[in-house]
Amino acid sequence: MRLKIRGLSKRYPNGVQALEQVSLDLSPGMFGLLGPNGAGKSTLMRTLATLQEADSGSATLDDIDILREPARVREVLGYLPQDFGIYPKVSALDLLDHLARLKGLADTRGRREVVERLLQRTNLYDVRKQKLGSFSGGMRQRFGIAQALLGHPKLIIVDEPTAGLDPEERVRFHNLLADIGEEVVVILSTHIVSDVADLCSSFAVIHHGRVLLTGEPAALIDSVRGRIWRKIVTKEEFAGMKGRLPLISTRLQAGRTLVRAYAEAVPEPGFEAVEPDLEDVYFSTIAGHFAVARAAAA
């Protein structure tokens, strides 16, 4: 099971270039798609989920041409959209059963078993007869993953699943995702770096519709080791640095500003070298300093 994306482009009627020459290769396992809001992640997800057309390019899942054979894709697809609703007056059991039916689980008894099993695994079994309108955000997301898994999909697309979840719920949700089998291609789109760090064996950074970086987290962290520097500065000092130094991120720490920079050597006196993490990779990429790394990783 391999997903191959080649030169995928999409421009919206209002002129926004949502995707520009996106090419990716995905093999089974969890693949993170990391990018800020508006980077084009959802457009890519929806295109792969057959909900949107691309202007050019191709995408294939083994022998399935995703852009031309939506029906075949849907047979092996599990999709958890970024922003989905549920019928508030229907129970979890009924809705999941209905969706199972739509996915092609025709046999009533078999379907019932699958539905109950999934509810159990997503820890929703006890509330299966409750109206979905009374569910909390985390429960809804778990219901979402349950429906995405119906029918044993080969390609699972999970779009921004952890946005808006409290820390506990996020942990629960990560556990669920981590439990998905390794023989399945899972695309997890997120703007939260730790989602990728926790779950993904490989990932890509997408920004302004373009793929800036792909690779394995550990390898990429290695490749920036020794180039990440940090310093605690005052507001005034920070104002002086902006634009002058290759800063990649800033963070407030007890009222003062902690800045990180990407540089081959110490950018300025007072900076200290730090052990990089995935966030540094991500921010270096977004900030445009780590462009070379793309070639290195490819």
Add this chain to the structure above:
Amino acid sequence: MNVLTIAVFELRSRVSLISTWVYWLLYAALGGIWMAAAGGAIEHASLTVGSEKLAINAPYPLAVAITILGFVGVIIIAALMGRSVQQDFEYGTFHFLYTAPIRKRDYFLGRFLGAFVTLTLIFTGIAIGLEAGMHLPGVEAARLGPFALQSILRPYLFNVLPNTLWLGAVFFVIAALTRAMAPVYIGSVLVLIGYLLAGDLLNDMENKTIAALIDPMGTTALDALTRYWSVAEKNTQQIPLRGLLLWNRLLWVSFGFIVTAVGYRAFRMDYGVGRAALGGRRARRRALIAAANEAPAPEADGRLSDAGAAGAMDRSAGAYLRALPGTVWLYLRETIRSPRFYTVVAGGAVFIVGSARDVSSIYGTTTWPVTYQVLQVTAGFFALFILVITAIHAGELVWRERDARMDEIVDSTPVPTWLGFFAKLLTLFAIQGLLLGVVMICSIGIQLWQGYTHLEIGHYLFELYALQWPRYWLLAALALTIHVLLNQKYLAHFVVVVFFLVSLRLPDFGLEDRLYRFGSVPEVMYSDMNGYGHFLPAARWFELYWSAATVLLLVLANLLWVRGRETGLGARMTGLRRRFGPGAAGVAAVAAAVLIGSGAWIFYNTHVLNPFLSRFDREELQARYEKRYKALEYAPQPKITAVDLHADLFPHQHRARLSGTLTLLNRSGAPITDLYVMMPRSTEVRGLDFGIPATLVDFDRELSWRHYRLSAPMQPGTTSVCHFDVGYAMKGFTNDGAERVVVDNGTFLNGAIGPETSFVPSFGYLEDAELTSDRERRKFGLAPKERAHDLDDPVWRRIGFSRDADWIDYRATVSTVAGQLPLTSGYLERQWSENGRQYVSYRMDSKMADIYPLQSARYRVRRDRWGEGDRAVAIEIDYQPGHEFDLDRMIAGVKDSLGYFTQNYAPYQHHILRIIEFPRYDQFAESFPNTVPFSEAIGFVAKVDDHDPKDIDYPYFVTAHEVAHQWWGHQITPASVQGGDFLTESLAEYSALMVLKHRYGDAKMRRFLRYELDRYLLGRSAEGKKEQPLFRADGPTYLHYQKGSLALYAMQDAIGEATLNRALADFVADWRMKGPPYPTSRALLAKIMAVTPPQKQYLISDLFENIVLFDNRTTAATWRPAAGGGFEVDLTVSAKKSRADGLGAETEVPMDEDVDVGVFDAKDNPLLLRKMRIHSGLQSLRLVVGAQPAKAGIDPLNKLIDRNPDDNTKEVSRQ
């Protein structure tokens, strides 16, 4: 932010929406097309508002156009007003707005104002469209009056703007409080119900006030206000905001204000109390959910993704087809579980039952709730209701997933698009089915409530589910398609409703062929006598045709179904090619084949087997007939002096064969060599000769005109015998369905109504075939024409019923299928069976007019007798078994009539009188020599309550009227000139009134005459040529029926019934069975003049020779104790008398005459009623009565023709 900022923001965002301009454009287009049709720019269109004498841009027609078009706007008001506040909840923007420093007042008013101004802007489209339409090329200058801005502005002031204001306020409040759109739509449905109910109530003028007030739209109030406006007034007078219209507007606008005030108080700019509030049950549920959430996930084996693995996956079409019922049930359950569905259904049911109290009423008297009558009311009332609910639910279903934001999940499953689409369609069907069930339950409830227990469940099921339901399916499919194509929920609602309404009116715009009127199916009318007859197959063919077209639409809609994020029509069109697989192609191919096949078959039937004649085509033929043959109008032709008919009816084959002889006499004074023979176009002529060898020199098939030249002239004074052998056979069906000429049970060949229904040859040019409407005549270059020949026209004074004959001898042999009884005029001489057919032979023993019916049905017969010895008359009613309700009333009517007429006028010329029922395809009764065909709809199912002082025994009355025609019509045959209808119809109506009066008393007369006054005033207000004085009555029923009975009743009231009858008897004595020349109204007026005392002779001028109207009123009424005991009543009355011209323009004339003045007690019993001398203008009257007065006034019984009869009397107050 203040009010204005918010309003302007709302307005600007609305104006930048394309849908706002689509609404505007649709409105402008509707207005333009309306005017184009009314103005004659669309050649085939024929749209007349009120009367063709009205200028299309006169105040009244414009008010009607703007109010009707504005009415459709309720849906836009609901959409815009509701959305202006509901969208903040839908999109969650309320979070920002409600936490911003915006005061509630500013938010509430600002949003409302913004939407109000937008709506006003949209509605300007009507005026601009109408105005533009007037200037289109082809609009006839003669139909335009002078421009007056007021005529366009006023309807906005009293209708469009107040409705937008108050309805908008109510919809706004509903949306603000419920934070949802569905309740807003329920509101609009309730408004629709109110409007329908008001219109229904207005049919009975006694409900005028209540009807005018309860109509939320004010349309009914406008109708009530202008009800009696003459043509002249409608042309020139601006609609004033007063009376019922003013009250209605005040009522509803205040209602709007109250709702707004209450809603404003209740409205909170917060998250919503309802969301946060936790009832006990809900709190427990929350706790349960929280606990479940906290619980650790169960230990499980295996990978999570494997948990979703199913043993058997089946994604075949068959498997998904099996999922269909469940999916439909899922959708349907959602609808029928929602309280709003129940609200609407319950509201509809209440109004059905309410409006069907009087299932069908004539003169305020109801009929028995026989199934077809009840269904006509309930299903008819519910039709619009079902349409609106279909339109709304179509939108809800199409948007169901997207509204719940489930679309991405569902769209990315492998389910075929058709499953959801098909399930939604079936859900719509099911909703319609449920509503039809409501109709059935309500109808049965009404029947039981009224004590009618003959429940025909089978009939209900067939009518509702086998006839009506499939037609609603077509509309459901169309609504679904429109929603898919437009992909704009609120705009689509409007387009669907406009489409429904416009498609109903297409024939007015010259589009009559059902082959291109979507969903159009010929009417199938049920009759107790004939069931559904032979009308179903034609209807089914059209249904098949439109079903096939609908399937094609559905395939298209399914292919263009929005799946995913590509919502633009262009993008979907591109995707269409890819989606168009073998399945869709197969279905489309089959549907196209059925469409073409059934269309071809229909075309063959409606255009080849039968000529397709649109209204325009028929008018064109009439014009051509006149242009081509008018010159031969006075060519001498022979007269028929005897008819010997042999008629064979084949009811089940829908054909007839008529043969026989006509004895012809040349009474013209000149030799005749050319015969011009007319027969209906459908007549098949097997043989025709005239006793003298003749050649057919010209046969104009289209106009059915045959010109024969005799080899030797027919000399004056000689007779000849014409043999004819003609046939009629129904051929397939027409655009209006199967022909109703010969039906399975209840055939009625009416030999009196011109050439289309009589198959016996007729001679000479037929003036009745000419176009009568001056507007249509102008269209074809013909000069305007009067409705009748001048009263003193010497040629036409010599013509009676028809050009063909004066008085004839008549005999006939009629045959029909076994089990049916054939009937015609005359006396039964022989009755026998032969070859399994039923034969009868009839002969009339005296001369009679040249009209005779041919009827055949399975009759049951009720017999009775009137009188003794020589004068004895046998009475016979041939009726449909089951229709026994009113036979006794009819028999009594015949007996009382024979008694009164023989005593007061002259003997009855026959010794049998037969009433024969026929199916309700036509609704009249008509008097033939000794025979009265009588429609099942107008008396056989009447439910007269003798204890109800308001009920009028109309089976009795109609019977008396028809019996009276045996005198007025068959003994006195008037000349074919103006006033002829006065001698027949007015005198018959008067005679029936007198019979009714003697049986039921004068009080019933008063009620009856109020109806007559209402219908007279209503009739003249829609006059299309010019109103004639009564003695020149020339056709309009308001004249010869309504004004005739009012005038003759007033005459007998003034000079005495016996005196007037003496004049009538004298008149009959002079003219009984005489002619040519035939009598005219001048002869009758002379007789009346002779018995009228000189001081009352002005009445002859006022009642018969002129159009006189009064405006009498009581302006003050007080009482005080009289000196000698009793009560002294002081009245101030004002009197005014005018003469009107043909269009109703009035000129005041001096008044000085005796008028009733009356004083009544609290129970409406007269304390005093006497004639007093009244002159024009104000005057004081003093009267003394013996008991406490309650009401008093001038002309209290409405004997004079007064357009404001309600202000004649006044409550009497203590001085």
